[in-house]
Amino acid sequence: xxxxxxxxxxxxxxxxxxxxxxxxxxxxxxxxxxxxxxxxxxxxxxxxxxxxxxxxxxxxxxxxxxxxxxxxxxxxxxxxxxxxxxxxxxxxxxxxxxxxxxxxxxxxxxxxxxxxxxxxxxxxxxxxxxxxxxxxxxxxxxxxxxxxxxxxxxxxxxxxxxxxxxxxxxxxxxxxxxxxxxxxxxxxxxxxxxxxxxxxxxxxxxxxxxxxxxxxxxxxxxxxxxxxxxxxxxxxxxxxxxxxxxxxxxxxxxxxxxxxxxxxxxx
Amino acid sequence: xxxxxxxxxxxxxxxxxxxxxxxxxxxxxxxxxxxxxxxxxxxxxxxxxxxxxxxxxxxxxxxxxxxxxxxxxxxxxxxxxxxxxxxxxxxxxxxxxxxxxxxxxxxxxxxxxxxxxxxxxxxxxxxxxxxxxxxxxxxxxxxxxxxxxxxxxxxxxxxxxxxxxxxxxxxxxxxxxxxxxxxxxxxxxxxxxxxxxxxxxxxxxxxxxxxxxxxxxxxxxxxxxxxxxxxxxxxxxxxxxxxxxxxxxxxxxxxxxxxxxxxxxxxxxxxxxxxxxxxxxxxxxxxxxxxxxxxxxxxxxx
Numbered sequence: 001x002x003x004x005x006x007x008x009x010x011x012x013x014x015x016x017x018x019x020x021x022x023x024x025x026x027x028x029x030x031x032x033x034x035x036x037x038x039x040x041x042x043x044x045x046x047x048x049x050x051x052x053x054x055x056x057x058x059x060x061x062x063x064x065x066x067x068x069x070x071x072x073x074x075x076x077x078x079x080x081x082x083x084x085x086x087x088x089x090x091x092x093x094x095x096x097x098x099x100x101x102x103x104x105x106x107x108x109x110x111x112x113x114x115x116x117x118x119x120x121x122x123x124x125x126x127x128x129x130x131x132x133x134x135x136x137x138x139x140x141x142x143x144x145x146x147x148x149x150x151x152x153x154x155x156x157x158x159x160x161x162x163x164x165x166x167x168x169x170x171x172x173x174x175x176x177x178x179x180x181x182x183x184x185x186x187x188x189x190x191x192x193x194x195x196x197x198x199x200x201x202x203x204x205x206x207x208x209x210x211x212x213x214x215x216x217x218x219x220x221x222x223x224x225x226x227x228x229x230x231x232x233x234x235x236x237x238x239x240x241x242x243x244x245x246x247x248x249x250x251x252x253x254x255x256x257x258x259x260x261x262x263x264x265x266x267x
Numbered sequence: 268x269x270x271x272x273x274x275x276x277x278x279x280x281x282x283x284x285x286x287x288x289x290x291x292x293x294x295x296x297x298x299x300x301x302x303x304x305x306x307x308x309x310x311x312x313x314x315x316x317x318x319x320x321x322x323x324x325x326x327x328x329x330x331x332x333x334x335x336x337x338x339x340x341x342x343x344x345x346x347x348x349x350x351x352x353x354x355x356x357x358x359x360x361x362x363x364x365x366x367x368x369x370x371x372x373x374x375x376x377x378x379x380x381x382x383x384x385x386x387x388x389x390x391x392x393x394x395x396x397x398x399x400x401x402x403x404x405x406x407x408x409x410x411x412x413x414x415x416x417x418x419x420x421x422x423x424x425x426x427x428x429x430x431x432x433x434x435x436x437x438x439x440x441x442x443x444x445x446x447x448x449x450x451x452x453x454x455x456x457x458x459x460x461x462x463x464x465x466x467x468x469x470x471x472x473x474x475x476x477x478x479x480x481x482x483x484x485x486x487x488x489x490x491x492x493x494x495x496x497x498x499x500x501x502x503x504x505x506x507x508x509x510x511x512x513x514x515x516x517x518x519x520x521x522x523x524x525x526x527x528x529x530x531x532x533x534x535x536x537x538x539x540x541x542x543x544x545x546x547x548x549x550x551x552x553x554x555x556x557x558x559x560x561x562x563x564x565x566x567x568x569x
Contacts, residue, residue: 163402184401201399226296226373226419227401227410229337234404260399 002056003084007065009053014042015090018064019073021048023081023100026059041072064089069109075102078119091128094121095135097145110154111135113147116164122148129154129173132166132185140181142166146238155192158185161202167235167242177204180261184231186242199254199261205244209265217253222267225250271565275541276548278564283435283529284552285560288323289354290347290430290520291384292377294330295366300340304329306369307342310361314346315467316516318487322357323347323432323518325464336375337419343377345464347432347518351384354426359389362420367393367411373419376406378520380425387411387420427520431560434463434517434525436532437475437493437549443511445544447471449536450513456535462524463517472514478553490551509546522560530567 004026016039026034035049048054056063064074065086072090075083078097085093088106095114103122110128113121114135127149132142133156141160148167155173158166161183168176171189179198186205193212196204205228224247232244248264271278295310297303307326314324323346330341346361348354366374367390374386387409391398394411400422401408407422436453440446454470457463465471480488491497492504493512505512515532519525533548550564 182400203399203401224416226337226339226417227403227408229339230401230403230408230419233336233338237404260397262399 002058003061003063004057004059005055005063005065006048006052007055008051008067008071008087010051012046012051012070014040014044014046015070015072016046016051017041017073018071019076019092021062022075022078023059023062023083024079026062029059031057069107072109075100075121078102089123092135093123094119096138097121099145107151112149113142113145113166114138115140116142116145116147118145120146120148122150124150126151126170127153127157130156130159132157132161132164133159142183152189153187157187158183161185169241177202177261180204186231186235186244188242196254196261196263198257199263200258201260203262203264205248205264205266207266209249213251213263214254214256216255216259217251217263218255220250220252222247222249225264228264273537273568274539276537276545278533278568279547279549280563280565281550282552282555282561282563283433283550284555284558285431285433285435285522285525285562286349286558287428287560288347288349288430288432288518289351289426289428290345290518291354291358291380291424291426292327292343292345292520293358293362293386293424294335294341294343294375294377296330296335296337296339296341296373296375297369298339298371300329302369302371303340303342306366306372307344309369310365311344311346311466312365314357314361315472317347317349317432321348322354322361323464323466324357324361325466325518327461327464328458337373339373345462345518345520347430347466349432351382351426351428355384358384358386358424362386363390363393367413367418367420370415375408375421376424378425378427380427382426382428383423384426386422386424388422390418390420393418429522430518430520431522431525432518433558434519434529434560434562435551436515436517436529436536437547437551438513438515438536438545439505439509439511439547439549441508441510441544441546445539446511446513449539449543449545450515452538453515453532453535456531457515457517457528460524460528460531462521463519463528465515465517467514467516470515472516473511475512475514475551478557504549506546514551522562525560526562526567529562529564533564533568 040046067087085104091109093112107125115138143162151170153172174192247267311324327343335341475490476487
């Protein structure tokens with residue numbers, strides 16, 4: 001038994017909807033059956049067999065290879081198992097997923113982990129806009145699980161997020177944590193303008209003070225936070241790269257809305 | 268039948284009769300070991316017996332920083348009661364008045380379990396709307412703003428219904444000093460046993476009780492059979508040469524933990540042998556009809 005691998009062997013000529021290809025859906029299917037699954041998004045029909053080469057048979061660990069940014073909806077609604085992407089992913093990577101693990105060696109497009117409820121997404125490089133944000137048809141953004149972005153995250157990171165943890169290793173675009181309802185976003189590196197715009201509750205933790213702070217955030221000074229120790233320990237167990245310490249400058253906001261959120265600037 | 272004697276100390280062939288209880292463990296941390304201990308001692312104060320304290324509680328052990336969730340020094344506390352709702356009230360009141368109030372403290376669940384007791388889930392209201400919840404590693408914590416920063420308190424802690432209360436040992440000896448020193452040794456040995464506490468002052472009770480009284484409304488009264496001043500007046504259990512009796516009461520999260528603690532206690536008591544002045548080790552029971560847990564001393568030391 002080896003991991004079921006789908007290798008992109010040709011340029012599809014249209015965007016792909018790979019949402020039918022999850023470990024649960026492919027379990028026990030014969031290669032012929034998998035190759036017949038429709039993944040096209042335009043009038044011209046397209047099946048897995050038209051663009052992918054199949055190898056291996058263990059669907060619990062599904063592997064995509066050679067994928068590019070047109071491969072949308074990878075792991076959408078994932079409820080179990082693991083998906084490994086060797087290459088880039090398109091939009092909606094792992095959106096609405098509930099459990100399981102997705103890891104991407106390249107970058108992901110817009111709306112990675114949008115409205116996800118649980119599980120883990122690890123993106124080695126960059127993520128497009130609205131990562132952990134609101135998927136179409138959903139009222140809220142991410143509401144559980146963990147989204148790790150090794151590189152830069154696009155604008156509106158974690159928009160309307162309710163729960164869960166987003167870790168960004170290479171900064172973020174404008175409006176990081178916009179309209180956040182709760183949850184935690186941890187960012188290292190340069191972040192764009194107006195972080196925490198419309199922040200109701202939740203924590204935006206940054207390693208240095210952003211250049212453009214909203215005027216609707218109020219300074220509480222540098223303080224000791226026991227809960228950062230809890231988060232630090234959890235990070236140590238899952239990802240060794242981010243060290244928090246326990247002291248941070250606390251800015252409360254966004255005072256233009258509920259104002260019970262916080263931006264913690266690590267001291 | 269030959270009497271069972273170890274180092275000249277007679278182990279009476281009887282059993283400790285114990286009762287089912289509900290219990291939990293919580294972990295208290297603070298910036299220093301001293302303040303974790305102060306919070307723990309305060310919340311386990313006046314918790315010797317459910318007869319009038321509402322709960323039986325004690326310090327299980329000290330936790331070094333690398334064993335606690337937040338990496339600060341901590342103390343593990345066990346608390347027991349006869350019913351879940353009574354335990355819930357005691358836990359809320361004690362943590363609310365004694366841990367929340369203690370400088371720099373935080374409070375976490377120390378026991379897993381299907382059934383849960385509320386911890387931060389009710390204390391969060393102290394935050395008056397400014398409390399924040401954080402889910403970290405699948406566990407929910409409340410951050411309650413207080414004057415020295417934030418009180419961090421886990422949402423719930425696990426409940427066990429398999430706890431046992433009232434495991435006990437009675438130490439008989441020729442002098443008060445000998446009995447006290449042997450009992451102290453037993454309490455110290457029991458401290459090293461996990462999952463148990465000795466809720467009485469310093470772990471020792473000098474006023475063991477019997478059920479009932481000659482007075483109406485008095486549910487427990489002095490155990491006259493073991494009172495040295497009444498040897499000739501009542502149906503005494505004491506030989507003429509016994510000057511003092513002390514009891515060590517043990518509450519634990521499980522019956523095997525109580526048995527282990529009683530064993531550790533017995534061996535600590537007889538360490539000095541009869542030469543030290545200890546004459547007998549026995550245990551308290553009510554004939555076996557009241558409590559479902561019977562810890563036979565003979566089996567325990569085997």
